[in-house]
Amino acid sequence: MAYLQTQLGPLTLRNPVLTASGTFGYGQELAPLVDLEQLGALVCKTVTRHPRAGNAPPRTCETASGMLNAIGLQNVGVERFIAEKLPFLRGFDVPLIVNVAGESVEDFAFLARALSDCPGIAALELNISCPNVAHGLDFATDPIVTEEVVSHARAATHLPIFAKLSPNVSDITVIARAAEAGGAHALSLVNTFVGMAIDVRTRRPRLSNISGGLSGPAIKPLALRAVYRCASSVQIPIIGIGGIMNANDALEFFIAGATAVQVGTATFVQPHAALDVIQGIDDYLEANGMTDLQTLVGSLQT
Amino acid sequence: MERCLAAVVDNREVAAGHHRLRLEAPHVAARARAGQFVHVLPRDAATSDPLLRRAFSVLATDDTTFDILFRVQGRGTARMASVRAGDALDILGPLGVPFSMPEPECSGAADAAVETKASARQSSLLSPRVILVGGGVGVPPLAMLAAQIRQDRGDSKKSVEVTALIGARSRADVICLHDFERCSTHVQIATDDGSLGRRGLVTQMLEEQLSTSERKTPHEPGAPAPGEERRDIVYACGPLPMLRAVARICAAHHVPCQISLEENMPCGVGVCNGCVVRVAQADDEYGHYRRVCVDGPVMWASDVAWDEV
Numbered sequence: 106m107a108y109l110q111t112q113l114g115p116l117t118l119r120n121p122v123l124t125a126s127g128t129f130g131y132g133q134e135l136a137p138l139v140d141l142e143q144l145g146a147l148v149c150k151t152v153t154r155h156p157r158a159g160n161a162p163p164r165t166c167e168t169a170s171g172m173l174n175a176i177g178l179q180n181v182g183v184e185r186f187i188a189e190k191l192p193f194l195r196g197f198d199v200p201l202i203v204n205v206a207g208e209s210v211e212d213f214a215f216l217a218r219a220l221s222d223c224p225g226i227a228a229l230e231l232n233i234s235c236p237n238v239a240h241g242l243d244f245a246t247d248p249i250v251t252e253e254v255v256s257h258a259r260a261a262t263h264l265p266i267f268a269k270l271s272p273n274v275s276d277i278t279v280i281a282r283a284a285e286a287g288g289a290h291a292l293s294l295v296n297t298f299v300g301m302a303i304d305v306r307t308r309r310p311r312l313s314n315i316s317g318g319l320s321g322p323a324i325k326p327l328a329l330r331a332v333y334r335c336a337s338s339v340q341i342p343i344i345g346i347g348g349i350m351n352a353n354d355a356l357e358f359f360i361a362g363a364t365a366v367q368v369g370t371a372t373f374v375q376p377h378a379a380l381d382v383i384q385g386i387d388d389y390l391e392a393n394g395m396t397d398l399q400t401l402v403g404s405l406q407t
Numbered sequence: 408m409e410r411c412l413a414a415v416v417d418n419r420e421v422a423a424g425h426h427r428l429r430l431e432a433p434h435v436a437a438r439a440r441a442g443q444f445v446h447v448l449p450r451d452a453a454t455s456d457p458l459l460r461r462a463f464s465v466l467a468t469d470d471t472t473f474d475i476l477f478r479v480q481g482r483g484t485a486r487m488a489s490v491r492a493g494d495a496l497d498i499l500g501p502l503g504v505p506f507s508m509p510e511p512e513c514s515g516a517a518d519a520a521v522e523t524k525a526s527a528r529q530s531s532l533l534s535p536r537v538i539l540v541g542g543g544v545g546v547p548p549l550a551m552l553a554a555q556i557r558q559d560r561g562d563s564k565k566s567v568e569v570t571a572l573i574g575a576r577s578r579a580d581v582i583c584l585h586d587f588e589r590c591s592t593h594v595q596i597a598t599d600d601g602s603l604g605r606r607g608l609v610t611q612m613l614e615e616q617l618s619t620s621e622r623k624t625p626h627e628p629g630a631p632a633p634g635e636e637r638r639d640i641v642y643a644c645g646p647l648p649m650l651r652a653v654a655r656i657c658a659a660h661h662v663p664c665q666i667s668l669e670e671n672m673p674c675g676v677g678v679c680n681g682c683v684v685r686v687a688q689a690d691d692e693y694g695h696y697r698r699v700c701v702d703g704p705v706m707w708a709s710d711v712a713w714d715e716v
Binding site: 150174 | 408410448455456457458459460499670671673674675676677678679680681682683684685689694695696701715
């Protein structure tokens, strides 16, 4: 599968399929079921400066061909991540991309610095777009703040920086260009769409947090269009995310302009979904006599 | 834990809206312990809706098959109610923490002064009397526990006395009765409308059981032998209000209690943190929340923060 090799800025991956943050934990739970070393990269659950307990339950709710989540960035904090979670992942030959979220620009810089010194980390993904926490963690609705966060993170580390964008904006290309200007090596888009569901019997929201992030097949058309628009707005590579359940879905994203993809919610349904996508892409290239996936990227004919 | 396509062997409606499904999956049959569950995809792989797997406690196992019993309450269970012998269901399992098995040998009270929480829990499993408290469609894992206790201990000199207390809305909702009757010493039923057993709540029966147990003086029939301390242990599964009441009653009587919790589980394997329950005391390992799918579904009742649930 040499022709699946993928370049994301300075980072070389053996294939273009990554796990989406929040859907693979820190690798430990799924390692017995899934061969981690076949993944293009593992993007782990968001790490924050301080430990976070997360939101009160109910945190999830199934919707039509999708689900809402309001987990609330539950995580052990960067100190315990480095001490307890990182060592396990270092034992596997798979690039580790650490997703980080901060409550301020300074937090992002702090996290970037703290993780810089750790061997075994291939890149950082800046979660500037989580819709499930209060008080302005959603930096990615503001292009000026986006550029500031990215440039501060870049200044704090030698590691490649990917910016994960929110689709909950009027024009995502404005944010994409701001992240590129700030020095992002690649863009991950999209994070979840804000939504809600209501229990008619009790007249209460189904989520304790009232609203949550929508993911799964229902958002694929929306995510695809965001990728397509951003691909013609920036020079840096795009990692496409949103409702990818199988290889065919992934191919749509490549054609739209994504260089790589992330598989998220699909993993809940099938733990080995990401590996199936990789195999499916390989089968497609072979069936079509193609030796380089890159010829597919951005090949949409309009 | 493994993923497989399990062939449907049998699907029968055992009570109105309740289906007992038998599936062929040798690794589940061999390894599932009472309290564990399987995560079932209620559709073909080619479709995407309903999207997520549903969790079902294992009710029984045989050589190569296992049974689950569910009530139709949504789109996923409606789909599953219509499968026939020869169909196949994509399952993941067995998953989760099972019930801790009670030990019939009773060596008297442990030295309270040096007991740690862990050793206290270990010694609380030294119980010759098990009380199962099941509500509605929560009873299957308890039926499996009763069978498991009988199988594991039935031939030992000190057998375990199992009292099954079953509660349901009405006669039509009582399930697994034969499973309990086969494996328990006593079975008592309570229905909201009195259409089967006595009229009332299963928790009332529990209160009576624990109070009676305490009141027995050394010479009464059923009382512990001199030097032997009768210890009850309670296992419960059912609607949340029932579990809350069971936890309260057991705490008041100083009786150890394990419960099996239910929660929506997107992943079932511990990666999404969606299915959490708040714990009474945040600890280093778990923080404020535990995942029902991998840190449960079985937990000690006293670990749960009932005020916040």
